[in-house]
Amino acid sequence: xxxxxxxxxxxxxxxxxxxxxxxxxxxxxxxxxxxxxxxxxxxxxxxxxxxxxxxxxxxxxxxxxxxxxxxxxxxxxxxxxxxxxxxxxxxxxxxxxxxxxxxxxxxxxxxxxxxxxxxxxxxxxxxxxxxxxxxxxxxxxxxxxxxxxxxxxxxxxxxxxxxxxxxxxxxxxxxxxxxxxxxxxxxxxxxxxxxxxxxxxxxxxxxxxxxxxxxxxxxxxxxxxxxxxxxxxxxxxxxxxxxxxxxxxxxxxxxxxxxxxxxxxxxxxxxxxxxxxxxxxxxxxxxxxxxxxxxxxxxxxxxxxxxxxxxxxxxxxxxxxxxxxxxxxxxxxxxxxxxxxxxxxxxxxxxxxxxxxxxxxxxxxxxxxxxxxxxxxxxxxxxxxxxxxxxxxxxxxxxxxxxxxxxxxxxxxxxxxxxxxxxxxxxxxxxxxxxxxxxxxxxxxxxxxxxxxxxxxxxxxxxxxxxxxxxxxxxxxxxxxxxxxxxxxxxxxxxxxxxxxxxxxxxxxxxxxx
Ligand code: GAP
Numbered sequence: 284x285x286x287x288x289x290x291x292x293x294x295x296x297x298x299x300x301x302x303x304x305x306x307x308x309x310x311x312x313x314x315x316x317x318x319x320x321x322x323x324x325x326x327x328x329x330x331x332x333x334x335x336x337x338x339x340x341x342x343x344x345x346x347x348x349x350x351x352x353x354x355x356x357x358x359x360x361x362x363x364x365x366x367x368x369x370x371x372x373x374x375x376x377x378x379x380x381x382x383x384x385x386x387x388x389x390x391x392x393x394x395x396x397x398x399x400x401x402x403x404x405x406x407x408x409x410x411x412x413x414x415x416x417x418x419x420x421x422x423x424x425x426x427x428x429x430x431x432x433x434x435x436x437x438x439x440x441x442x443x444x445x446x447x448x449x450x451x452x453x454x455x456x457x458x459x460x461x462x463x464x465x466x467x468x469x470x471x472x473x474x475x476x477x478x479x480x481x482x483x484x485x486x487x488x489x490x491x492x493x494x495x496x497x498x499x500x501x502x503x504x505x506x507x508x509x510x511x512x513x514x515x516x517x518x519x520x521x522x523x524x525x526x527x528x529x530x531x532x533x534x535x536x537x538x539x540x541x542x543x544x545x546x547x548x549x550x551x552x553x554x555x556x557x558x559x560x561x562x563x564x565x566x567x568x569x570x571x572x573x574x575x576x577x578x579x580x581x582x583x584x585x586x587x588x589x590x591x592x593x594x595x596x597x598x599x600x601x602x603x604x605x606x607x608x609x610x611x612x613x614x615x616x617x618x619x620x621x622x623x624x625x626x627x628x629x630x631x632x633x634x635x636x637x638x639x640x641x642x643x644x645x646x647x648x649x650x651x652x653x654x655x656x657x658x659x660x661x662x663x664x665x666x667x668x669x670x671x672x673x674x675x676x677x678x679x680x681x682x683x684x685x686x687x688x689x690x691x692x693x694x695x696x697x698x699x700x701x702x703x704x705x706x707x708x709x710x711x712x713x714x715x716x717x718x719x720x721x722x723x724x725x726x727x728x729x730x731x732x733x734x735x736x737x738x739x740x741x742x743x744x745x746x747x748x749x750x751x752x753x754x755x756x757x758x759x760x761x762x763x764x765x766x767x768x769x770x771x772x773x774x775x776x777x778x779x780x781x782x783x784x785x786x787x788x789x790x791x792x793x794x795x796x797x
Contacts, residue, residue: 291610294672295541297684301743303327303668304542316535316546323743324664326694326724328549330789331663332528334691335551337793338576339526346524346553347517351505353530354496359504360481362633363626364598369500370477371536372453379467384537385453385475389441392462396434403427446594450475480533482546498532503655505529506554507626510651511638514556521640521651522565524555528660540611542661549660556651558642559624565654566601566621573619573656574605579795580689582670588613598625605658607666616666617658624650667692671744686744687767691792696723697747697783698740704729712751715761715776723783741766746787749779 298304302321306313320328339346360366372385403426408415421427437460444452454475456462463470482498499505506525513525528551535544542548557565570589578584585608592602601621606613627650631638639648671686690696699716701708709729719725726745728736733750740748750762755776763782764771774782785791 287610290672291541291669293674294610294669297672297742298324298541298668303743316539316544318542318545318661323694327667327688327692328660328664330692330694331660331667332549332551333789334792335576335658335663336526336528337789338796339524339553342793342796343524345519345522346526346555347513347519348526348528349506349509349513350529351502351509351527353499353532354486355499355504355508357494357496358633359508359630360497360500362629363504363507364629365481365497365500366479369480371480372450372475373478373536374454374457374475375473376464376467376469377471377473378469379464381464381466382536383464385450385457386441386445387537388462389437389453389456389460392460393434393437393441396430396437400427400430400434403430442594450477478534478536480535482532482534499530500533501531501657502527502529502550502552503554503657504626506552507630507653510554510556510627511636514640521642522555522557522561524553526551526553528552540609542665543609543611543614545661550657551660551663552655552657555654555656556640557654558645559649559652562621562623562652562654563601566619569654569656570603570619573617573658575796577605577607577617579792580667580692582667582689586666586670590615596620598622607662608670609666610669614662616662617656620655620657622653622655624652626653627651683738683741685741685766688744688746689792690746690787691789693744693746693787694724695726695740695743695745696787697749698726698728698736698745699749699751700728700733700736702733702750702752706753707756708751708753711755712749715749715751715779719780719783722780723787737764737769747783 301323303324305319305321307317307319308314336348340348373382374385374388375382400421403424404417404420407420407424408417421431437456440452440456443449444456451474454472457472458470461470481500483495484498485493486496487493506527509525513519514523529549530547531550532547535546537544555565555569574587574589577587588606590604590606592604595602599620600623603619604615605617605619607616627638631650638650640651641648667688668686671688673685673687674682675685676682697719699712699719701712712727712729716725716727726740728739730736737748744766746766748764748766750764752762755761759776760773761776761779762771763774763779
């Protein structure tokens with residue numbers, strides 16, 4: 284675990300050093316849980332968004348996109364339930380004056396018990412070697428049996444308190460389990476209170492009578508309130524989907540793990556409108572399809588798992604998360620939710636406008652049901668970054684840091700390098716750049732030794748390096764070096780485009796989804 288934390292720290296440092304992610308407002312000491320994307324980060328992020336957008340809208344002829352405004356009529360958030368119920372349970376420590384999410388304090392406490400269990404298991408595994416039977420050990424070792432019993436008891440109390448919205452129950456767990464503030468080390472806790480996560484601001488001048496508006500906490504409501512517009516103007520027939528990528532804002536209290544939980548982040552959401560009664564079939568479809576989209580990137584099938592929700596929101600009749608193995612454990616990257624007709628019905632009620640679909644096949648009108656797929660761009664970025672990072676020992680005692688980014692997502696697709704800065708090699712290299720740049724993000728690099736230049740490109744995940752040497756001037760061939768294998772082949776300049784395109788294009792990646 285500690286080793287994984289070290290790796291994570293290195294990934295965060297690497298992201299900054301190589302222009303992927305910077306803390307926001309850094310010269311003013313930063314702004315908590317807000318980040319900026321640098322020159323390489325923005326390219327990687329745009330490529331992730333393009334992969335999602337094209338997979339949704341190009342590969343599904345019944346899905347179209349929109350781009351709705353961040354500001355929306357405040358009644359939308361009343362109708363959606365966010366004004367009344369988009370809350371976190373918070374608790375303060377009177378000594379440190381720090382504020383925590385009560386549920387996170389308890390979850391961390393449960394994780395600590397899990398760590399103790401794992402430690403005992405690992406100790407025993409070492410002691411017993413090949414003959415070790417983990418299940419038997421967990422059932423018979425008294426210390427571990429007690430830990431497991433304790434964990435289950437806390438977990439049950441926790442689930443019950445969360446399901447019943449029982450704030451006092453949450454506080455009682457914190458007191459009974461003697462959970463201390465990590466800063467002050469004391470148990471001097473206040474009561475638990477609900478805290479709304481939406482940011483609000485004023486629109487219009489106060490003299491005119493201003494209105495409180497919210498920064499949207501999800502992009503989905505922009506889709507719901509445009510359902511009629513898109514259905515009518517696009518003459519869409521159910522089943523159909525509306526996709527959107529955009530910023531969302533949440534006043535997260537426990538903001539940590541880098542870009543995993545941010546206050547300003549980006550979502551890629553798609554609402555798929557279906558006939559009532561058809562929703563479970565479509566829920567199964569999207570659950571399978573979205574995982575296929577993730578796995579096509581080749582980050583490792585074993586790094587994904589579903590987490591089906593036991594506790595459902597009042598409007599949902601099925602929900603699952605796609606979790607990814609981050610260095611700090613399996614974490615939610617995407618949610619797939621069957622939201623019934625809740626949102627459209629609520630907007631019909633609050634707006635007073637009829638939001639119905641006339642189904643010509645059934646010759647009947649109804650409020651469509653909705654399957655939602657909702658993925659955070661930043662979390663996707665983090666999963667790609669973490670699983671791509673490797674510190675690699677090389678032959679001869681050398682080492683390199685390499686990002687094994689999926690080629691279609693890599694910020695730079697190829698770097699062209701003259702072996703030396705003379706004899707016409709830079710000019711020849713520039714000619715190649717000028718040809719390739721129309722189709723691929725291509726860099727020209729002539730500084731430092733060729734070895735150093737390769738390392739620089741490895742560190743930002745560039746799939747191909749093209750080296751121009753004296754032989755190039757004689758026979759029009761260059762060396763093409765592949766990032767992961769470091770293998771170098773001699774190829775004709777005329778063949779470069781096809782060779783690179785085949786490996787790095789989004790087209791090739793999308794074809795895997797057929
Ligand atoms: N419309 C449904 C919805 O917003 P959600 O589970 O609250 O559902 C969907 O959010 C996705 O948005 C999450 O799976 C996660 O990837 C991303 N997300 C949510 N809160 C986030 C935050 N504070 N920072 C970064 N990403 C976040």
